[in-house]
Every structure is written in structure tokens, then in C-alpha cells.
Amino acid sequence: MSNSSRMRDIFRSKTSRALDRVEDPREMLDDSYDQQVKLxxxxxQALAEVATAKKRIDLQGQELGARYQKLAGQAQEALRSGREDLARAALERRSLIERQVAGLQQQYAGMQKQTDQLQDRERHLSEQIAAFRIEKETIKATYTASEAQVRANEAVAGIGASMNDVGTSLDRARDRVAQMQARAAATDELLASGALTDLTAAPDADIERQLAAMSAQSEIDRQIEAMKGADASNGRGRSGGADDAGEWLSIGQGPTGS
Structure with missing residues (x-):
């Protein structure tokens, strides 16, 4: 595989993983859940604001109601005192308060209706979000388990992106090792045949090596001839025993004993 092809495969693999992260259904579900919670x-918040405004109207109504009752008492007291003019003025103000209270009552009824609608919407939305959360977590758990199973199966089958990279690396390593082994064997043969010169060897080392080989061969021939002569004279060498334990000290020090 060329370097350019390998780079394309790596880029394609990284791009695919990046797209998978962007399109991760778990993140999409979490984002949707967050949006519903914000809603x-x-x-x-709107329900709290309406409730605050309704309470403010209620306080105003209570204040006007208190004035309304007070003016009624003042009108009766003025009549008992013979002040019809004061009684009339108190009743006129009481009539004005009735109109103000009627306006407040309409506003209060409208806010009460709005409050009921917001409460119903809040309750319905809360139930919907709770159900969505359960389904979201179930889907996320299922996706996570399936993703883990896919990765495990790909690893076992050797078809995952990482396993492909590992397989490619092993193939390249095996090729390099085989090439190096072949090169080592070839250089050994060339050195043995003299086609290559061992630069680390001493001068005239090749002649010394050949002379040593000839000397070793002559020694082997001499030992064979000695063994033949011993057989011809029916001689027997000493059998090894406990007294021969020190004979190893004489190995290589002279002709083979007969």
C-alpha cells in the first residue's frame, strides 16, 4: 500500500468517526431534552409572573373593598347626624369605587383564566418531559450497548479500522523481517565464499583461516590412521571410569591416547 493510499484511508476513517460523533443520537436526544426543559x-416563569400580577390586583381589590365598606358606614353616620350632603358625597365615592372594583374584577378573572391555562400547560409539559426522559435514557442505553457490540464484533472479525491498521502494520513488519533475514543469510554466504571482505578482520585473516582448516583436517586424518592401526593390532583403549575423571584436562593437549 502506497503512502498516499494509506493517508487517504486514515483521513477517511477519521472523517467517518467525526461524522459519527456529530450525528450521535445520544447527543441529539440530550439536546432535545434540554430544549424541552428550557421551555x-x-x-x-410566566406562571409566576401572572400569579404575581394577580396577587397585586387582589391587594388593590382588598384595599378598595375596605374603603367601600368604610364609606357605607360614613354615609349612615352622616344621615343620623342630619348631614345628607355628606352622606350623598360618601355614596358617590362608594359608587366610583364600585366601578374601579368592577375593572379589577375583570382583570383578576382574566389572569385567573390565564393562570389555569399556564398550569395545565405546565402539568402537561412536565408529564411529557418525564416520559421523554425515560425513553431517551432507554434509547441511549440501547445505542451504547449496540455500539459496544459492533466494536467487539469488528475486533473479533478484524474488520474494524484499528484492526485494519494493526493488520497492515503486521504485514509490513513481517515483510521487513523476511527481507532482513534473507539479507543476513546472503551476506553470510558472501563472507564465507570470500566475495565480501570482513573489514573488521586482521590482515591476511583469510589465509590464516584456510591454514587452520587444513591443520584441523590433517589432525583428523592422523587420528583416523591411528585408530585404524590400533584396530589392526587388536589393541583396546582404556574404558572410561572414575579414574578417568581428570582426562578432560588433557583434551587438545596432544595426540589421542591409544
């Missing part, structure tokens, strides 16, 4: 928070 629920907005509904709850």
Missing part, C-alpha cells in the same frame, strides 16, 4: 422553565 418548561419559561412556562413556569
Amino acid at each position: 418548561l422553565q419559561q412556562v413556569r
Whole structure:
């Protein structure tokens, strides 16, 4: 495999993994869940704001109601005191308060209706988010388990991207080792045949090596002739025993004993 092909495969593998991360359904589900939670928070915030405004209207209504009752008492007291003019003025103000209270009652009823709608929406959305969360976690767990199974199967089958890289590396390593072994064997043969010169050897080492080989061959021939002569004279060498334990000290020191 050329370097350019290998680089293309690596780039393609990394790009595929990057796309898988971008399209990861687990992240998509989490993002969708976060958006729904934010929407629920907005509904709850709106519900709190409406409840605050309704409470403010309620306090105003209570204040006007207290004035309304007070003016009724003042009108009766003015009549008992013979001040019809004061009683009339108190009743006129009481009539004005009735109109103000009627307006507040309409606003309060509208906010109560809005509050009921927001509460229903908040309850429905909360239930929907809770159900979605359960399904989301189930899907995420299933996807994670399936992803792990796919990776395990690819590793066993050797078809994963990492296993392909490992297989390619092993093939290249085997080729390099085979080439190096063949080169080592070839250089050994060339050195033995004299086609290559051992630069680390002493001068005239090749002549000394050949003379040593000739001397060793002559020694072997002499020993064979000695053994033949011993057989011809029916001689027997000493059999090895406990007293021969020190004979190893004489090995290589002279002719073979007969």
C-alpha cells in the first residue's frame, strides 16, 4: 500500500468517526431534552409572573373593598347626624369605587383564566418531559450497548479500522523481517565464499583461516590412521571410569591416547 493510499484511508476513517460523533443520537436526544426543559422553565416563569400580577390586583381589590365598606358606614353616620350632603358625597365615592372594583374584577378573572391555562400547560409539559426522559435514557442505553457490540464484533472479525491498521502494520513488519533475514543469510554466504571482505578482520585473516582448516583436517586424518592401526593390532583403549575423571584436562593437549 502506497503512502498516499494509506493517508487517504486514515483521513477517511477519521472523517467517518467525526461524522459519527456529530450525528450521535445520544447527543441529539440530550439536546432535545434540554430544549424541552428550557421551555418548561419559561412556562413556569410566566406562571409566576401572572400569579404575581394577580396577587397585586387582589391587594388593590382588598384595599378598595375596605374603603367601600368604610364609606357605607360614613354615609349612615352622616344621615343620623342630619348631614345628607355628606352622606350623598360618601355614596358617590362608594359608587366610583364600585366601578374601579368592577375593572379589577375583570382583570383578576382574566389572569385567573390565564393562570389555569399556564398550569395545565405546565402539568402537561412536565408529564411529557418525564416520559421523554425515560425513553431517551432507554434509547441511549440501547445505542451504547449496540455500539459496544459492533466494536467487539469488528475486533473479533478484524474488520474494524484499528484492526485494519494493526493488520497492515503486521504485514509490513513481517515483510521487513523476511527481507532482513534473507539479507543476513546472503551476506553470510558472501563472507564465507570470500566475495565480501570482513573489514573488521586482521590482515591476511583469510589465509590464516584456510591454514587452520587444513591443520584441523590433517589432525583428523592422523587420528583416523591411528585408530585404524590400533584396530589392526587388536589393541583396546582404556574404558572410561572414575579414574578417568581428570582426562578432560588433557583434551587438545596432544595426540589421542591409544
